[in-house]
Amino acid sequence: MTDRHARRLPPPWSFPWFWKAQGAGWLLYFTGALVSALAAEEQGGDAILATMPFRVVRVTLGFLVSSGLAVPLQRLPSVRSHPHRFVGLALLGATLAGTVWYPSYRVVSHPWRPEDEGLFDLGCFLPCLLEHIWLMLTWSILFLAATELRLASAREQDKLRAEQMASEARFQMLVYQVNPHFLFNALNSIRALATEDVMRARDMITQLSAFLRHTLTDRAIHAMPLSREVESVAAYLAIEKVRHEELLQIRFDIADEVRDVPIPGFLLHPLVENAVTHGFGAPGVPLHIDVRAYRVDDQLIVEVVNSGTLTSARVDGTGIGLRNVRERLAHRFGSRAALALEETPGAVVARITMPLEKPERRT
Known part of the structure; x- marks a missing residue:
């Protein structure tokens, strides 16, 4: 105008x-x-x-x-x-x-x-x-x-x-962009387990329901407690755990002092999904994924670590998920936040560094 x-x-x-x-x-x-x-x-x-x-x-x-x-x-x-x-x-x-x-x-x-x-x-x-x-x-x-x-x-x-509307629209595109392969594989796994192990099939349906509730109905676009974001990631990994069984080993290490710290919603899922998609190596070799969060001075550090090596596609960081994470960090924090993807001996680390904000008061 x-x-x-x-x-x-x-x-x-x-x-x-x-x-x-x-x-x-x-x-x-x-x-x-x-x-x-x-x-x-x-x-x-x-x-x-x-x-x-x-x-x-x-x-x-x-x-x-x-x-x-x-x-x-x-x-x-x-x-x-x-x-x-x-x-x-x-x-x-x-x-x-x-x-x-x-x-x-x-x-x-x-x-x-x-x-x-x-x-x-x-x-x-x-x-x-x-x-x-x-x-x-x-x-x-x-x-x-x-x-x-x-x-x-x-x-x-x-x-x-x-x-702001464009940023929210990009976020909603990411939220509703549930990987169809993940969803189809989850449903196929539930179908197979329904005749083999009813209890595991029920557990998988429960985890899938929890994951979809977080991703499709949660409207905390700008900020949500880290603990709630971790719950969504845990539901996703629990589904993958049922599919891959012992080939997927998961560990969470979230410091108590940062559990209530607000972070942009749906920030960790793209990193975890990226680790699952690219982390598996030779057949029969387990994939280890660690999700960590801790405080360093006035900064919050969140890491998604998986065993394996860093492929060229992940080095470029041109995937929709990684690009979206970087854009949303820049939109909220500017140059004070960053996403780094690096390889250490035997592992790949996706590390988010952002300002440590005060938890919102609960009424």
């Missing part, structure tokens, strides 16, 4: 800030004019008091005329795309408003003026008219500046909201 027409703002009268600014501005103008008149040597207090009704009428009409002028000014074309039209129409509007303001003021205040004073003083008419036009032009500049500032703020909020 690059101009006012794109936003189609409601009338300025519907905004409380407009009336507050109008009241404060015209009261300030009235006070300033009164102080200037009192400071003038040629006028005394009695003369100022006698002209007070006219001053009140003048400011009241200025308030009403400028309030009406705000509507067409707000609908002017964008100063960026049509600068000449913008300036020309603004000048025309201020000129018309000033031309309406001064004669109206003379007509309304005429009944209270001395009988020998005509409706219009021809000697003062043109200078007074120009003064009122100039005042309306000044008011227009201030109003347009305030409107541009509010539009700029609204555009920035729209941009941030769009970025």
Whole structure:
């Protein structure tokens, strides 16, 4: 939205800030004019008091005329795309408003003026008219500046909201992108176990239900306790454990002091799934997966360690899961968080480093 027409703002009268600014501005103008008149040597207090009704009428009409002028000014074309039209129409509007303001003021205040004073003083008419036009032009500049500032703020909020919605959409894509091979394999394993080991089949259905409940119904997109994220990962690995039996060895080592620390939701699952997908080596060789979380100074370290070697595909880190983890860490923490994938003797380590945030209070 690059101009006012794109936003189609409601009338300025519907905004409380407009009336507050109008009241404060015209009261300030009235006070300033009164102080200037009192400071003038040629006028005394009695003369100022006698002209007070006219001053009140003048400011009241200025308030009403400028309030009406705000509507067409707000609908002017964008100063960026049509600068000449913008300036020309603004000048025309201020000129018309000033031309309406001064004669109206003379007509309304005429009944209270001395009988020998005509409706219009021809000697003062043109200078007074120009003064009122100039005042309306000044008011227009201030109003347009305030409107541009509010539009700029609204555009920035729209941009941030769009970025947030895009981030949430990418997250939801990852959440609902349950690996079809994993789901099909889990269902096939349940089908096979149903005739061989009913209890194990029931356990696997329970774990699959728990996993899907975490991934498909949990709406804690921005942050959730680490312990809840670990529960989701544990449900996933329990299903894989039923499929691979003793070939998959799992261990969790989560420090008590970091269990309630909030982390971006669905952050660990892509790393664990990556370890299962790429970790198995030669047939019959067990895969060991360790999930660790601990504190180092003011940082939270979360590691997913699996036995095996680092393949070229994992080194690139171009998979959807790893890329999504990096993007979401950068979106939430900027350069203060990172995902590193490295190989140690006999193992591969996916390590997330992020700021240690305070746990949310539970009510």
